[in-house]
Amino acid sequence: MSDQDQPTPPPRRFTARLDLRQGSVDMSHGSGGRAMAQLIEQLFRRHLDNPWLAAGNDQACVLPPPGRLAVSTDGHVVAPLFFPGGDIGSLAVHGTVNDIAMAGARPLYLTASFILEEGLPLADLDRIVASMAAAAAAAGVSVIAGDTKVVERGHGDGCFISTTGIGVIPDGITISGERAVPGDAILVSGYLGDHGVAILSRRENLGFETEITSDSMALHDLVAAMLAAVPDLHCLRDPTRGGLATSLNELALQSGVGMQIREAALPVRPAVAAACELLGLDPLYVANEGKLIAICPAPQAATLLAAMRAHPKGRDAAIIGEVVADPHHFVQMETRFGGQRIVDWLAGEQLPRIC
Amino acid sequence: MKYVDEFRDGDLARRLARTIAAEADPRREYRLMEFCGGHTHAIHRYGVADLMPPNLRFVHGPGCPVCVLPMARIDEAIAMTSEHGVTLCTYGDLMRVPASERRSLLKAKAAGADIRMIYSTQDALACARRDPARQVVLFAIGFETTTPPTAVALQSARAEGLRNFSVFCNHVLTPPALAGILSSSGPGGVQIDGILGPSHVSTVIGSNAYAFVPDRFGKPLVIAGFEPLDVMQSTLMLVRQINQGRCVIENQYTRAVTPAGNRKARALIAATMTVRERFEWRGLGWLPASAMRIADAYADLDAEQRFPVAAGSGREVRGCECPSVLRGVLEPTDCKLFGVVCTPENPMGACMVSSEGACAAYWSYGRFRQPRKTARAGAAA
Numbered sequence: 001m002s003d004q005d006q007p008t009p010p011p012r013r014f015t016a017r018l019d020l021r022q023g024s025v026d027m028s029h030g031s032g033g034r035a036m037a038q039l040i041e042q043l044f045r046r047h048l049d050n051p052w053l054a055a056g057n058d059q060a061c062v063l064p065p066p067g068r069l070a071v072s073t074d075g076h077v078v079a080p081l082f083f084p085g086g087d088i089g090s091l092a093v094h095g096t097v098n099d100i101a102m103a104g105a106r107p108l109y110l111t112a113s114f115i116l117e118e119g120l121p122l123a124d125l126d127r128i129v130a131s132m133a134a135a136a137a138a139a140g141v142s143v144i145a146g147d148t149k150v151v152e153r154g155h156g157d158g159c160f161i162s163t164t165g166i167g168v169i170p171d172g173i174t175i176s177g178e179r180a181v182p183g184d185a186i187l188v189s190g191y192l193g194d195h196g197v198a199i200l201s202r203r204e205n206l207g208f209e210t211e212i213t214s215d216s217m218a219l220h221d222l223v224a225a226m227l228a229a230v231p232d233l234h235c236l237r238d239p240t241r242g243g244l245a246t247s248l249n250e251l252a253l254q255s256g257v258g259m260q261i262r263e264a265a266l267p268v269r270p271a272v273a274a275a276c277e278l279l280g281l282d283p284l285y286v287a288n289e290g291k292l293i294a295i296c297p298a299p300q301a302a303t304l305l306a307a308m309r310a311h312p313k314g315r316d317a318a319i320i321g322e323v324v325a326d327p328h329h330f331v332q333m334e335t336r337f338g339g340q341r342i343v344d345w346l347a348g349e350q351l352p353r354i355c
Numbered sequence: 356m357k358y359v360d361e362f363r364d365g366d367l368a369r370r371l372a373r374t375i376a377a378e379a380d381p382r383r384e385y386r387l388m389e390f391c392g393g394h395t396h397a398i399h400r401y402g403v404a405d406l407m408p409p410n411l412r413f414v415h416g417p418g419c420p421v422c423v424l425p426m427a428r429i430d431e432a433i434a435m436t437s438e439h440g441v442t443l444c445t446y447g448d449l450m451r452v453p454a455s456e457r458r459s460l461l462k463a464k465a466a467g468a469d470i471r472m473i474y475s476t477q478d479a480l481a482c483a484r485r486d487p488a489r490q491v492v493l494f495a496i497g498f499e500t501t502t503p504p505t506a507v508a509l510q511s512a513r514a515e516g517l518r519n520f521s522v523f524c525n526h527v528l529t530p531p532a533l534a535g536i537l538s539s540s541g542p543g544g545v546q547i548d549g550i551l552g553p554s555h556v557s558t559v560i561g562s563n564a565y566a567f568v569p570d571r572f573g574k575p576l577v578i579a580g581f582e583p584l585d586v587m588q589s590t591l592m593l594v595r596q597i598n599q600g601r602c603v604i605e606n607q608y609t610r611a612v613t614p615a616g617n618r619k620a621r622a623l624i625a626a627t628m629t630v631r632e633r634f635e636w637r638g639l640g641w642l643p644a645s646a647m648r649i650a651d652a653y654a655d656l657d658a659e660q661r662f663p664v665a666a667g668s669g670r671e672v673r674g675c676e677c678p679s680v681l682r683g684v685l686e687p688t689d690c691k692l693f694g695v696v697c698t699p700e701n702p703m704g705a706c707m708v709s710s711e712g713a714c715a716a717y718w719s720y721g722r723f724r725q726p727r728k729t730a731r732a733g734a735a736a
C-alpha cells in the first residue's frame with residue numbers, strides 16, 4: 001500500500017514480525033516511520049497485493065479506458081465492525097462498487113483511506129483487510145492506492161474506511177436520477193431492510209436473536225445483466241442509509257415527479273418485518289447494502305423483471321409501483337387497506353416509538 | 356408475522372368499512388376521539404380515515420407520552436446534565452422534543468451532555484453497572500404502560516445497592532387526563548360523541564378504570580387495540596352504541612385487557628411510587644392527582660432530590676397550537692406554524708416530533724392527498 005505522506009523506501013527488514021495475534025494499533029503506526037511501513041507491508045500489501053501497490057509510489061498510474069468514467073467516494077463508519085453477513089472491510093468495497101454500478105458502469109479500481117483508532121487489535125484489522133481483499137477480488141476490482149492514519153483512543157470508533165471507486169460506463173448508457181418520467185415502472189431487486197436489521201441485532205443494547213444476515217454485496221454484475229436486457233434503464237439507485245423511502249424521495253425530487261408504490265408489492269422478509277415491529281421501526285426506512293431500485297419505461301418492465309429474477313442477486317425482484325406526475329414530488333403508498341399514505345423523507349434519525 | 360398480520364388484513368378492513376358506512380346514520384355526525392398516539396399512528400399509517408364515511412371523524416387525543424410532557428421537565432433534565440454532570444438515559448422519541456429556547460436533548464447531546472438513547476429501563480441499569488463512577492439518571496416518561504418497568508428498575512437498583520442510579524420520574528395517569536378533556540368538552544371546547552380508549556394502558560389499569568366516563572360524562576368508551584383492524588372494529592362498536600343510544604364501557608381489545616387489569620404491575624407501581632398532588636400537562640395545564648413521583652421509601656433513588664435544579668421556564672414557541680391540538684380542539688392543519696416553520700425536521704412543538712404526535716402523523720401520512728381513483732373510492736364507499 002503506498003502512502004501519500006511517505007515515499008516507500010526500498011525493501012527492508014524488520015526486527016520482529018507484526019504481532020497479528022496479540023498486537024494492537026498504536027500511534028507509531030500512523031507516524032510515517034518504520035512501524036507504519038511494516039504495517040503497510042505485512043498487513044495491507046499482503047492482502048491487497050497488486051502491481052500498483054507493489055510499485056510503492058505515492059500514486060497509482062493507470063491508462064484511462066475508453067468511454068465515460070464514473071467516480072464515487074464513500075465513507076464507512078459502521079458499528080459494530082463485524083456483523084452477520086459481512087464487516088466494514090467488505091462493506092467498504094460493496095458500498096463504493098455499487099455507487100459506481102448505479103451509473104451502469106463496470107467498476108475497475110478502488111482506493112482506500114483507513115482511519116484507525118489507537119488500540120484497535122491488529123487481528124481485527126487483519127480480518128477487515130482480508131475481507132476487503134476478498135470482496136474486491138470477487139468484484140473484479142483492484143485497490144490501487146491507499147492511506148493510513150491513526151487517531152488517539154476515543155477519537156474514532158475502531159476503524160473508519162473511505163473508499164473511492166472508478167469505473168467505465170459502456171457506450172449508449174445514460175442512467176441518471178433525473179430521468180424518471182410519469183408512467184415509468186419502479187422495481188426493487190429483492191428483500192428490503194436485511195442490512196439494517198442485521199446491524200441492529202448486534203448492537204450491544206439490543207442483542208436480539210435473528211437469523212437475518214446483511215445483504216452486503218456488489219451489484220455491478222446484476223446491473224450488467226439488466227442493461228443487456230433493457231439498455232434504456234432510466235434510473236438506478238442503491239437504497240442504503242434511509243432505505244427505500246429516502247431513495248425514492250431523492251429520485252422524485254431529482255426528476256421532478258411523484259411516485260406511487262403499493263405496500264402489498266414490497267418484498268420484506270417476515271423476520272425483518274417482525275424485528276421492525278418489535279423495535280418500532282419502519283422497514284421502508286431501514287438500510288440495504290445489496291439492493292437496488294430500478295426505474296424503466298413501463299413497456300420494458302416485464303423484460304427487466306425477468307432479467308433480474310434470472311440473476312442470483314435479483315431472484316426476489318419485484319415491480320413495486322410507478323412514477324406519476326406530481327408537482328409536490330411526493331412518494332405515496334397504497335396501503336394493504338386500500339388507503340393512501342405519504343412515504344416522507346426521514347426526519348433526523350429513525351427513532352423507536354415508546355408505546 | 357403471526358398475531359400481527361391477522362389484524363392488518365385488507366379484505367377484512369374493506370368489509371368492516373362497508374359495515375360502518377352502512378350503519379352510520381347519514382343524518383348525524385360521529386366525532387370519535389382516539390385517545391392514544393398508537394391509534395393516531397395506525398389511522399394514518401394504514402389510511403383508515405380514507406375508509407370512513409364522510410360524517411365520521413377522528414379527533415386526536417392527548418395520549419402521546421412525549422407530546423404531553425411539559426417543556427419545563429425537559430429543561431430540568433438538561434439542567435441535570437449541565438449542572439450535575441449526570442448521564443441521562445431516555446427513550447428515543449424524547450430526544451427531539453423541543454425544550455425552551457429552541458433546545459432539545461439531541462442538541463444538548465451534541466453540545467457535550469452525556470445523553471443516551473435506551474430501549475428499556477434495563478439498559479439504563481446496565482449503563483450504571485458498567486460505569487460506577489458516573490451518575491446515571493433514567494428520564495422516565497409515559498403512561499401506565501411504561502410505569503411498571505420503571506418500578507422494576509427502582510427495585511433492582513435497591514436490591515443491588517446501585518448507588519449511581521436514580522430516576523427522574525415523569526410518569527402520568529390516563530384517567531385524570533381523560534377527565535380533564537371531557538370537563539372542557541362542549542360549547543367552545545372539543546365536541547366528542549365517543550372515545551376509542553387506551554389499549555396498552557388498559558392492560559395495566561383494566562377496563563373498570565374508565566367507569567367514570569359514561570357515569571359522569573355520558574360518553575361511550577370502547578377500549579381499542581392499536582392494530583388498524585382493532586381501531587376499525589372499535590369504531591363500529593362506538594357507532595352502534597351511539598345509534599342505539601347506549602353509553603357503556605366496552606372492550607374490543609379482549610385479547611389483552613381484563614376488567615381488573617394487571618394486579619401485579621399495579622402492585623409494583625404502588626410499592627415504588629405515589630401520586631403527585633398535581634402535575635403540569637402540555638395542553639391540559641395543571642391536573643390534580645395526574646402523575647406519579649418516587650415514593651418516600653425510594654427517595655434516595657429520586658433524581659429530583661439527588662440533583663435539584665431550578666424549575667424549567669418551559670416557554671412555548673409563540674403561535675404553536677400543540678395545546679389545542681392535544682385537547683382535540685384544533686386539527687394540526689389549523690395551526691399557522693404547521694408545515695410552514697414547523698416540520699418534523701425542525702419541530703416547534705412536541706406534536707410534530709413523535710410519529711404518534713398528531714401533527715407528525717398528519718405531516719408524514721396525509722398532508723396532501725391525491726384525488727382518489729374511482730376504483731378505490733368505490734371500494735371505500
